[in-house]
Amino acid sequence: MDSQIKSDVKARLATAEGHLRGIQRMVDEDAYCVDIIKQVLAVQRALDRVNALVLNGHLHTCVTTAIRGENPDERERVINELMDIFELSRKL
Amino acid sequence: MDSQIKSDVKARLATAEGHLRGIQRMVDEDAYCVDIIKQVLAVQRALDRVNALVLNGHLHTCVTTAIRGENPDERERVINELMDIFELSRKL
Amino acid sequence: MDSQIKSDVKARLATAEGHLRGIQRMVDEDAYCVDIIKQVLAVQRALDRVNALVLNGHLHTCVTTAIRGENPDERERVINELMDIFELSRKL
Amino acid sequence: MDSQIKSDVKARLATAEGHLRGIQRMVDEDAYCVDIIKQVLAVQRALDRVNALVLNGHLHTCVTTAIRGENPDERERVINELMDIFELSRKL
Numbered sequence: 001m002d003s004q005i006k007s008d009v010k011a012r013l014a015t016a017e018g019h020l021r022g023i024q025r026m027v028d029e030d031a032y033c034v035d036i037i038k039q040v041l042a043v044q045r046a047l048d049r050v051n052a053l054v055l056n057g058h059l060h061t062c063v064t065t066a067i068r069g070e071n072p073d074e075r076e077r078v079i080n081e082l083m084d085i086f087e088l089s090r091k092l
Numbered sequence: 093m094d095s096q097i098k099s100d101v102k103a104r105l106a107t108a109e110g111h112l113r114g115i116q117r118m119v120d121e122d123a124y125c126v127d128i129i130k131q132v133l134a135v136q137r138a139l140d141r142v143n144a145l146v147l148n149g150h151l152h153t154c155v156t157t158a159i160r161g162e163n164p165d166e167r168e169r170v171i172n173e174l175m176d177i178f179e180l181s182r183k184l
Numbered sequence: 185m186d187s188q189i190k191s192d193v194k195a196r197l198a199t200a201e202g203h204l205r206g207i208q209r210m211v212d213e214d215a216y217c218v219d220i221i222k223q224v225l226a227v228q229r230a231l232d233r234v235n236a237l238v239l240n241g242h243l244h245t246c247v248t249t250a251i252r253g254e255n256p257d258e259r260e261r262v263i264n265e266l267m268d269i270f271e272l273s274r275k276l
Numbered sequence: 277m278d279s280q281i282k283s284d285v286k287a288r289l290a291t292a293e294g295h296l297r298g299i300q301r302m303v304d305e306d307a308y309c310v311d312i313i314k315q316v317l318a319v320q321r322a323l324d325r326v327n328a329l330v331l332n333g334h335l336h337t338c339v340t341t342a343i344r345g346e347n348p349d350e351r352e353r354v355i356n357e358l359m360d361i362f363e364l365s366r367k368l
Contacts, residue, residue, distance in 0.1 A: 001125065009128075010119050017112040024105045027098055033150035034173045036101075040143050041180050044136050048366050051132050055362060058125035059355045067343040079335045081126045082358075086331060088133050089366055090324050091275055140274050147270060151263045159251040171243045174266070178239060182232050182273055183367055185309065193312075194303050201296040208289045211282055217334035218357045220285075224327050225364050228320050235316050242309035265310045272317050 005057045012050045019043050055085065097149045104142045111135050147177065189241045196234045203227050239269065281333045288326045295319050331361065 001009070023039050066078040093101065115131050158170040185193065207223050250262040277285070299315050342354040 001119070001122070006119055010116050013112050013116045013119070017109050017116075020105050020109040020112065024102050024109075027093070027102050027105070030093070033093065033146050033154060034177065037143050037146050037150075037177055038180065040139050040146075041177075044139050047132050047136050048363075051129050052359065052363060054125050054128050054132075056355075056359055058129075059358060062125060064343055064351065064355075067340055075340065079332075079340075082335060083328065083332055085126065085129055085133075086362065086365070087324075087328060088130065089362070140271075144267065144271060148263070148267055151266060156251055156259065156263075159248055167248065171240070171248075174243060175236065175240055178270065178273070179232075179236060181270070185303070185306070190303055194300050197296050197300045197303070201293050201300075204289050204293040204296065208286050208293075211277070211286050211289070214277070217277065217330050217338060218361065220330050221327050221334075221361055222364065224323050224330075225361075228323050231316050231320050235313050238309050238312050238316075242313075246309060269310065269313055269317075272314065 001054070001057045001061075005053055009050055009053055012046060012053070016043050016046050016050070019046070051089070093146065093149045093153075097145055101142055101145055104138060104145070108135050108138050108142070111138070143181070185238065185241045185245075189237055193234055193237055196230060196237070200227050200230050200234070203230070235273070277330070277333045277337075281329055285326055285329055288322060288329070292319050292322050292326070295322070327365070 019039070020043060023036060023043070026036055026039065063078045063082070066074040069075070111131070112135060115128060115135070118128055118131065155170045155174070158166040161167070203223070204227060207220060207227070210220055210223065247262045247266065250258040253259070295315070296319060299312060299319070302312050302315065339354045339358070342350040345351070
């Protein structure tokens with residue numbers, strides 16, 4: 001990951017972490033269930049954005065290098081990993 | 093939320109928070125992008141479990157009370173909130 | 185389901201069916217993979233709308249009747265079904 | 277798309293189409309809402325499988341060709357399309 005993406009990803013993860021701490025406080029203070037659920041959904045959406053950033057970096061670096069390389073096993077490996085990510089992310 | 097669900101939900105949120113801290117370390121240590129993405133997906137799945145717990149409690153308490161009550165606006169309100177949650181969670 | 189929702193749901197299902205036939209033609213005519221994927225995603229989104237309509241009707245009828253009724257097993261049954269739908273729709 | 281994938285994709289689309297026709301009959305016959313929703317979710321899952329097949333073919337052909345080619349705009353284009361698909365499929 002290049003250092004720009006890296007610091008963006010880290011900042012977003014730290015924000016999501018703080019958001020989860022805030023939700024624990026909401027639970028302690030008996031916030032309305034629906035508000036808690038909506039906040040958890042907001043964290044999940046923020047994490048989607050993190051994954052989009054990491055995936056975009058991955059496609060431009062590792063995937064591009066492997067597919068441009070001469071090792072067919074490496075090409076197959078990065079493609080299979082992309083399929084895994086696609087299927088896991090749909091099964092969330 | 094009853095106290096049993098409350099402590100379960102809080103424990104799961106705290107675990108997810110720790111998991112996100114671990115992912116920040118992975119980014120720092122230049123872990124493989126695909127491994128980072130898979131860990132973020134695992135946190136999102138764990139948060140789905142949190143939402144299922146909160147929603148289940150909500151259906152047994154607030155929703156049941158409102159629907160059994162005599163105020164049609166309240167009944168409509170809880171149903172509309174369920175529809176919101178359903179649509180937001182599908183649009184994740 | 186009331187007859188208004190019923191005819192709306194049927195019309196949307198028929199549209200989705202026609203859309204799927206159109207996608208089969210795209211495959212036959214060697215359309216670009218990305219365009220095929222986007223059309224399939226559009227059908228899935230249209231089906232989400234169908235499910236939202238059916239769920240909304242269900243909450244206003246069967247769920248309301250069961251929860252207002254005096255049979256606790258029935259109340260539990262409709263709540264468990266809502267949880268199933270929520271979890272299945274997240275695991276798509 | 278190679279002819280093997282093509283006929284597999286077409287068969288799955290035809291099956292999904294038949295499934296949607298069956299769901300229209302369920303609506304006509306006043307089937308239970310929850311059963312209708314579960315059948316629609318099953319069609320959506322089947323369409324996920326179609327998209328996985330098309331995407332897998334796409335990665336092995338167009339994406340591999342573009343990334344191995346010498347046109348940086350083409351490489352960027354296929355990567356952006358993959359990002360689009362990833363984000364659209366998460367926002368379902």
